[in-house]
Amino acid sequence: MKKLLLALGLLAGLIVPASAHGFTIGEIEIVHPFLRATPPKATTAAGYMVIRNGGSTPDRLLRIETTAAEKVEFHRTVIEGGIAKMQPIKEGFEIPAGDEFRLGADGTHAMLVGLTGPIDLGFLMDATLVFDKAGALPMTFEVEPAGTKLEDTEAHHE
Amino acid sequence: MSNDAPVPAAKKPKYKPPLTLRIFQVVLWILVVGAAAYMALPRLLTPAPTAQLGPGVPLTAPFQLVNQDGQPVTEKAFAGKAAAWFYGFTNCPDVCPTALAEMATLLKELGQDAAKLNTVFVTVDPERDTPEVLKPYVEYFDPRIVGLTGDLAAITSMAKSRFVYFAKVPQDGGGYDMEHSAGIFLTNAKGEFVGTLDPEEPLETKLQKLRKLTADAA
Numbered sequence: 509m510k511k512l513l514l515a516l517g518l519l520a521g522l523i524v525p526a527s528a529h530g531f532t533i534g535e536i537e538i539v540h541p542f543l544r545a546t547p548p549k550a551t552t553a554a555g556y557m558v559i560r561n562g563g564s565t566p567d568r569l570l571r572i573e574t575t576a577a578e579k580v581e582f583h584r585t586v587i588e589g590g591i592a593k594m595q596p597i598k599e600g601f602e603i604p605a606g607d608e609f610r611l612g613a614d615g616t617h618a619m620l621v622g623l624t625g626p627i628d629l630g631f632l633m634d635a636t637l638v639f640d641k642a643g644a645l646p647m648t649f650e651v652e653p654a655g656t657k658l659e660d661t662e663a664h665h666e
Numbered sequence: 667m668s669n670d671a672p673v674p675a676a677k678k679p680k681y682k683p684p685l686t687l688r689i690f691q692v693v694l695w696i697l698v699v700g701a702a703a704y705m706a707l708p709r710l711l712t713p714a715p716t717a718q719l720g721p722g723v724p725l726t727a728p729f730q731l732v733n734q735d736g737q738p739v740t741e742k743a744f745a746g747k748a749a750a751w752f753y754g755f756t757n758c759p760d761v762c763p764t765a766l767a768e769m770a771t772l773l774k775e776l777g778q779d780a781a782k783l784n785t786v787f788v789t790v791d792p793e794r795d796t797p798e799v800l801k802p803y804v805e806y807f808d809p810r811i812v813g814l815t816g817d818l819a820a821i822t823s824m825a826k827s828r829f830v831y832f833a834k835v836p837q838d839g840g841g842y843d844m845e846h847s848a849g850i851f852l853t854n855a856k857g858e859f860v861g862t863l864d865p866e867e868p869l870e871t872k873l874q875k876l877r878k879l880t881a882d883a884a
Binding site: 546547548549550552553554583585587590594615617619620621654655656657 | 768865
């Protein structure tokens with residue numbers, strides 16, 4: 509019985525509430541990074557997150573590394589005259605000093621190309637965010653239902 | 667005095683000014699009528715504008731495509747029922763899943779009225795989106811969504827006849843992206859265009875549009 513209680517206690521300590529899903533390196537804080545669940549056999553997926561910079565100098569998210577896809581690209585979807593276009597963003601995203609960058613706002617997203625497996629609900633995708641100044645941050649993406657938008661997740665993560 | 671002047675000479679100066687005046691008057695009238703005609707005629711002669719999308723324009727041009735089960739489908743399969751037509755591609759990570767997931771939500775919100783609506787996802791990337799690729803994709807969002815693909819020429823002419831734009835955009839890595847009309851096109855039971863669901867508008871607005879569309883169809 510004692511052992512069971514101990515195990516439960518340990519488990520409770522391991523289970524982090526969703527609102528606490530976040531990662532920190534130096535002055536950089538990542539709030540609830542998530543991927544959208546994908547249909548079976550999908551080859552692409554999209555990732556979103558809020559990145560806060562508590563420091564006094566801007567930083568830059570240079571790239572995302574993961575073994576779950578062949579590559580991760582940064583894009584911005586723009587709709588001009590009713591036409592949806594995707595602009596590649598090669599230089600990464602600036603994280604302004606004392607402010608935040610919302611990956612998911614204004615059509616921005618991280619696109620996983622060449623998925624090596626399905627992105628199902630419950631899947632935790634390990635990845636590394638590489639920042640220009642803060643360096644490499646190993647972290648995990650959670651999976652939200654398909655069609656989830658960044659603003660949908662923010663309300664209950666604030 | 668005037669009486670001193672010779673008669674013929676006196677008559678001529680009397681007649682000439684009115685004549686030139688009359689000529690001037692006639693010329694003036696010709697100019698006025700000409701100007702009026704110049705302004706009015708183009709409107710009468712130019713044919714009514716064609717090839718422009720607007721409410722009431724029939725989007726019923728014939729097509730021959732295949733659905734996600736690989737079965738041949740023509741425009742007749744959708745005749746007599748209101749429809750929401752979405753054009754996209756399965757390799758699209760952001761806009762298309764958002765639109766399809768929203769469509770699934772809208773169908774659930776419509777409840778029984780969803781049966782009065784065809785929802786169609788037409789791929790603009792038929793080279794990659796074969797029926798085998800399309801099937802799990804559309805059915806993941808909602809099994810009521812019909813996926814359409816076919817050969818590129820058939821897709822191209824189908825899209826063109828329905829005022830849909832798409833183009834292949836090569837990417838640095840060797841792959842390509844598709845740019846395409848982002849709106850969902852709504853048609854009534856007669857196949858006439860009634861409006862679009864725009865990606866930017868709130869879900870509630872989209873739901874109201876579909877409610878009206880399915881109510882009108884009843």
